[in-house]
Amino acid sequence: MRKNTIIIGLLLSVLYACNSVKLPDVKVNAYPLGYSQKIEGDSLIITLDNRLECPVRVVLNDSSLNKRFENKGIVVLEPKEKRRTGVFLERKEYTAGANYMLGNAISYPKDNKLSLPFRKGKQYKIVQGHNGNFSHNEGLSKLALDFDLKVGDTVCAAANGYVVGLVDKYKYYGKNSSWKDYANFITLYHPETGLFTEYVHLKENGAKVAVGDFVKAGQPIALCGMTGWTTTPHLHFVAYFRNTDWKSEPIEIDFAENYKSGSLKPGDVVKK
Structure with missing residues (x-):
């Protein structure tokens, strides 16, 4: 009886393994935002392209660069807005890239x-x-x-x-x-x-x-x-x-x- 139980358990394990599905290898990008950057002299030149029909806030991954970035007024891109700006680089090493979030800050929606x-x-x-x-x-x-x-x-x-x-x-x-x-x-x-x-x-x-x-x-x-x-x-x-x-x-x-x-x-x- 014990032997049969072990065999059945092994078979169920094999069946489960065959039917289980792995997590996808790649995450799909749901929100297309154009972003590119390059170094020109002592500045990082950033090109932004909000392709969406809503405001988008852009946040640089490098916190020190982001402070200068926000001081230039580049906090929120309006719907469909394109923008190019430069940020002074104090050092050669920096964290590349940016994150963004949908919407503009509001106290509460006008209607629910x-x-x-x-x-x-x-x-x-x-x-x-x-x-x-x-x-x-x-x-x-x-x-x-x-x-x-x-x-x-x-x-x-x-x-x-x-x-x-x-x-x-x-x-x-x-x-x-x-x-x-x-x-x-x-x-x-x-x-x-x-x-x-x-x-x-x-x-x-x-x-x-x-x-x-x-x-x-x-x-x-x-x-x-x-x-x-x-x-x-x-x-x-x-x-x-x-x-x-x-x-x-x-x-x-x-x-x-x-x-x-x-x-x-x-x-x-x-x-x-």
Whole structure:
């Protein structure tokens, strides 16, 4: 009996190994920002190209250079703005490159009213609400909602806005947090309010829009999938803004369909 148990265990291990999926080797760039740098004399010449329809803050990776960079007023690039500037180099060694963040700092959005992110006439259950135990317990996800859309169901824009981030090339999912950064998603910027909305776990090649597109509320933007960190097909949805500390701050949503996001619990059904 013990021998048979060991054999069965080995077979199950082999089957699991054959069916397990490795994390992708490369992360897909969701936010195209043109950046280049070169040394001319005693200066580092930086060329910036914000190709997005939203403001972008640029932060140099070298902290000492960044202080001079910000003193020149190069903190935020406006939508579609291109800029070239020089920063004095006191030393030959420096950390190259830059990071950037979407949005401009605001105290609070002008409005928090959005539509449910799926087709009119459809209804779905809430899988996980605010501050959920599984994955809604930190960062932006603390005020996110998970709707039980199935693979292939249509995801719609929650308000008028621009597509400023898009990934739809991932194929697989995993049941632990190491898969968190490998979900397909779309980010919309809503200039009338200063809000961003994000739609996550989309289907591979399921996007119906492209970065730079203007979309209207209720317009189909993607197909739901099962990618990234998840145990079941669903749409992860969150709204946030860039606060005055330059941090992404999620908000509670006052849905146009007369639901308040903070009151929705797992098992509740919402209809558009």
